[in-house]
Amino acid sequence: MTGAEASDPAAPTLDHLVVMADTLAEGAAWCRATLGASPVEGGRHALFGTHNLLLHLGSPAFPRRYLEIIATDPEAEPAPGPQGRPRARWFDMDDPALRQRVRRRGPQLIHWVARVPDIDAAVTALATQGIDRGDVLAASRATAQGALRWKISVRPDGQRLFHGLLPTLIEWGGQHPTDDLPASGVTLRAGLIIHPRAAQLLAACAAVGLGRVAAHTGARAASQLRFDTPSGLVLLTSV
Numbered sequence: 260m261t262g263a264e265a266s267d268p269a270a271p272t273l274d275h276l277v278v279m280a281d282t283l284a285e286g287a288a289w290c291r292a293t294l295g296a297s298p299v300e301g302g303r304h305a306l307f308g309t310h311n312l313l314l315h316l317g318s319p320a321f322p323r324r325y326l327e328i329i330a331t332d333p334e335a336e337p338a339p340g341p342q343g344r345p346r347a348r349w350f351d352m353d354d355p356a357l358r359q360r361v362r363r364r365g366p367q368l369i370h371w372v373a374r375v376p377d378i379d380a381a382v383t384a385l386a387t388q389g390i391d392r393g394d395v396l397a398a399s400r401a402t403a404q405g406a407l408r409w410k411i412s413v414r415p416d417g418q419r420l421f422h423g424l425l426p427t428l429i430e431w432g433g434q435h436p437t438d439d440l441p442a443s444g445v446t447l448r449a450g451l452i453i454h455p456r457a458a459q460l461l462a463a464c465a466a467v468g469l470g471r472v473a474a475h476t477g478a479r480a481a482s483q484l485r486f487d488t489p490s491g492l493v494l495l496t497s498v
Contacts, residue, residue: 271381271468274374274429275325275436276316276447276484277350279357280366283312286328289366290314295490296443298328301436302400302407307348308337315440316447316486323374323437324447328366340415347417349427354417368484368497370419373426373469378410381428381467390420390463392428404439408432421460422480423497424452428467448485448492453477 280286290298290312298312314326329350337346350370351357361367375381378395385392393414399406412428414420419427452474454460464472482497 269376271373271375272321273324273426273447273450274372274431275327276368277370277372278326278328278366279350279352279361279369280328280330281358281362282333283310283328283330286312286330286366290326290328293495294326294443294445294486294493295488296445298326298443299440301327302402303332303335304398304400305335306338306396306398307346307352308332308335309348309352310335313436313440314445315437315443316445317437317440317442318446321447323435325437325440326445327372347415349411349413349417351417351419351423368482368495370423370497371426371482372411372429373464373467375428375430375467378412378428378430382412384466385463388463388466390425392420392425402439405434407434407436421454421456421463424454424460424480424482425463426469444489446487448487449473450482450484451475452482454480 287298296314298314301311301313303310309329310332312328316324316326337348340346347353382392382395392412395410396413397410399408409432410430455478457474457476461472461474484495486493
């Protein structure tokens, strides 16, 4: 994806990868079987009725990277939106086709999230290219170390855009999830994006400061990620 953090910790860069699971128990089992490591409990997202598990992917050069395994929380519904109706869940998690695919095939890599220093400016930069990345929402979740707080770009319809290959944008409010995540032995080695509109996708990434994204033009949209794991090299391809 992008490795700008190595030269400038404040530069826009990959923050985390998103794997959707039908349940967190299935997500944890997938993580152990696929990556050879056990994720740890994350928390609940009151705005969207979801909850997650986390796995540290950091390395000395890129310390603040992680994998998020996310699922619909069976004990919660999304909070009401501006019109009083429940919000659409983020990352297309309400999309019937995606839900069915995850239920049938198991946990799937569906998206990535980019960390930016000024999310409002980044959303505006995308708007100048005709891309509606969504509203900037303030969100939080409780942890044993206190509340994590962040701002994140989420469209009212919950869509990811570019088949999930244009990142959601996030700006953290100080504390980061990796600050308290144990090392997992798993690191992201490299990432490649394939998309029919790769040039437009690269231009959008560059507009928000993501200048080192590897993307090729191809008929079918997908991301291909390589991980070093306790069991060796693992390749994951997104849906």
